[in-house]
Amino acid sequence: MRKVLITGANSFVGTNIEKWLMKTPNEFQVDTVDTMNDAWKQADFTQYDTVFHVAGIAHVDPKPEMAPLYYKINTDLTIEIAKWAKQNGVKQFIFMSSGIVYHASKSLKGDVKTLETVPKPNDFYGDSKLKAENGLHELDSPYFCITILRPPMIYGSGNKGNLPRLGWLATKTPIFPAWHNKRSMLYIDNLAEFVKQCILRRMRGTFFPQNAEYSDTVEIVRQFAKEHNHKIWISKIFNPFVWIGSFFLPAIPKMFSDSYYVQEMSKYDFDYQLVSFEESIKGLEIRKTMK
Secondary structure, eight states: OEEEEEESTTOHHHHHHHHHHTTSTTTEEEEEEOOGGGGGGGSOGGGOSEEEEOOSOOOSOOOGGGHHHHIIIIIIIHHHHHHHHHHTTOOEEEEEOOGGGSOOOOSTTOEEEOTTOOOOOSSHHHHHHHHHHHHHHTTOBTTBEEEEEOOOEEEOTTOOSHHHHHHHHHTTOSEEEOOOOOBOEEEHHHHHHHHHHHHHHTOOEEEOOOOSSOBOHHHHHHHHHHHTTOOOEEEGGGHHHHHHHTTTOTHHHHHHSOEEEOGGGGOOSSOOOOSOHHHHTTTOOOOSOOO
16 A cells, blocks of 8 residues: 655645555555644654655746745745655655646747757746756765655636636637647546556656646637537638737737647657546636736
């Protein structure tokens, strides 16, 4: 039995990973601990095989004055907890980093990532994650395995990200441009299975889990509209508005540009892509707020 401690209580990812692992209670014992106010220091790390660190400040287009807090939480706290885990005999430390450590395109040009792509974050959220990764690499040893995950956008029931907002738009707008794109995304159950395999196999290194299929903003809108019986006219006639709007509205490139890992980066000798993208967005909640 593998004993796992999740640092980051009540988080979307942490909660779902815990539920997934506990589907096989004969294989896992899972506990969670909050990282606020040094509560994690009260936990007995000596009893755990793996620490899965998901605590951190999320990417919410923060103001520049928040930069010190991002580095304090996403970088310094991560390394501090990892050092504590190593000192207390934990064998594996899994860190939830992010694809944001790469240079994120802010135009319709988009970005495509391969194994040769060098991380070059263009905001302090990505930089705080990358600095945490670098600090963790220094702790890696034959007796302390560092596992870094750089997922693309994660989504699932209960998540408050951009996908539910796009779903809301799809049920309200009568028209939509046929500006097709390719984007890497990761359904929470597929991530959970990947984390499970990381623990069982004690995987070491940096990994890039994603869904088996790329998503397409146009097809997402089409599917949400169909599911909610909403008639929508999707046409290339409206594509010029996407091109023009991309120069003035940051949300336009975020919605329509390509952003993906090449699929070869995400193939491993086990199956974790259990749920197709089409199945994963059926029944997802929609939210009115759009950014």
